[in-house]
Amino acid sequence: MDLDRLVADAREGVPRAVGRLISLVEDGGVGGDETPLRELAAALAPYTGHARVVGLTGSPGVGKSTTTSALVTALRADGRRVGVLAVDPSSPFSGGALLGDRVRMGEHATDPGVFIRSMATRGHLGGLAAATPQALRVLDAAGCDVVLVETVGVGQSEVEVVALADTTVVLLAPGMGDGVQAAKAGILEVADVFVVNKADRDGADATVRELQHMMSLNRREVSGPSWRPPVVRTVASSGQGIDELVGALDAHRAFLADHGRLAEGPRRRARAEIEAIALADLRARIRDLSGALGSDSALGELATRVVAGELDPYTAADEVVASVRA
């Protein structure tokens, strides 16, 4: 694989090259060798820093993909180049998503100003926390003005991914108990913009009220001028409210710019990426520790002793940490 050629093609916006580079990131290198990822990171560095990242999250069924698709239409009408990353939680068992979100984005498939990718990390080095910033760098270098990251909004890892965005949109829909679900998953607190989608349905007003009530209970403590997340009503399937959503995204961007905070997102992504890669390295070292008996890993032997009641798990963990640091 000629990495320089691929990077050059990706910068020209050749979809196949963009796709191959994201696959490389997703697979964690070639056959477990991370060397190409290191080279890719170095090769892309000069061409990044332009794209803004918008995260979209919410429970299954609120209409994330439909909203994402409508946003793509609106941003394209505005002449902006758009990337979409649909992040599927990885399966630790079979290695990946069976079905992608690509199918639902069919209408944009032939637009050369749009790149769409489903991502599943296959338990590779650093998982989503590392792979997502890497894929964003590819799309950034490919000339995207905006990258939309769509995740299922229930779960720790997914909250972590969406927290990497410059602007985070949390979607709810009427009548699904979503307010509660959202709060439980911790996504209420990460929202810069709320969308109540399917706003033509019964219960939309109640959802908006519940949201405003929860926000009043749950103010983020921030230093300096604070951003109050607006609540936008949409019917994504008909495009209703999507222009208002674009306006809200731009207003948040302007707020960050006015307060000298545009660098926060990129810095957060870099920090998460470095930490994720370092932790994955350390985790691999933990799993590679060989046991005293030779027939099992050290971790497996320690687990057996904990189950037998000979050792408590904290002391076992101390032994693991000491071995990794030795």
Next chain:
Amino acid sequence: MDLDRLVADAREGVPRAVGRLISLVEDGGVGGDETPLRELAAALAPYTGHARVVGLTGSPGVGKSTTTSALVTALRADGRRVGVLAVDPSSPFSGGALLGDRVRMGEHATDPGVFIRSMATRGHLGGLAAATPQALRVLDAAGCDVVLVETVGVGQSEVEVVALADTTVVLLAPGMGDGVQAAKAGILEVADVFVVNKADRDGADATVRELQHMMSLNRREVSGPSWRPPVVRTVASSGQGIDELVGALDAHRAFLADHGRLAEGPRRRARAEIEAIALADLRARIRDLSGALGSDSALGELATRVVAGELDPYTAADEVVASVRA
């Protein structure tokens, strides 16, 4: 706090003592001091190893809590002591779930043979992967025959939690596109038993068929005799099918026993717990690394250099790992 007293009371099944010990686990000790957790692990060790752990997972809206509640009723009728852990993904931002599942379990609230707890980990040492096995040990020592762990089944961390069970139940419901959602979240592969709940609704047959089709595509590769996950139809709200579900759980248990595999679950839990505690320790060391400039953490300084294009994230991570190991 007199830990020995609490452990003794918990062993007698005093609900308040059980609750306080789980709170201790959930909070990650007292004021960040993990010493009591170490002592607790040691104090409980002699009294554990009896309870079997059943995980229940599925997308929001499939009826997990209703099914869990119906299972509790059936197991109680059978004279078994039951614990319920409802695991809420933690909020990394505000620290925890706003609303617990406890409210939905009201009918069992006064039964002394049932312990019910919602759990949210507050980003503490090891997160859910460490806290869940610890809470299970408390319920085990309190004399539970069965502990039901209910999690929202979308997300990496939640899949990891449910994979700690001895037997894992994956719930679906007709007409929610759940087959697809389940597969995306990787929970299809962890199922020992499938439940199609709300089986009186239109589309139940289609859901069962879709599931069987996916299973045929997606066989786990196992050595030795393999367990084929049964599909149980339930209407949890009326109790229909719950006895069959109990039967399926017992059949899976018997299968494990017949093949000498009963120790796998406890060993898997111990392994995950040790690894999670060790990784949390290493993560804390990463975050504590002080930077060369003194005004920022080393991680923050490295992130700034990555954003500036002076350093690639892999080299930055190498520096982090080297510092942790130094």
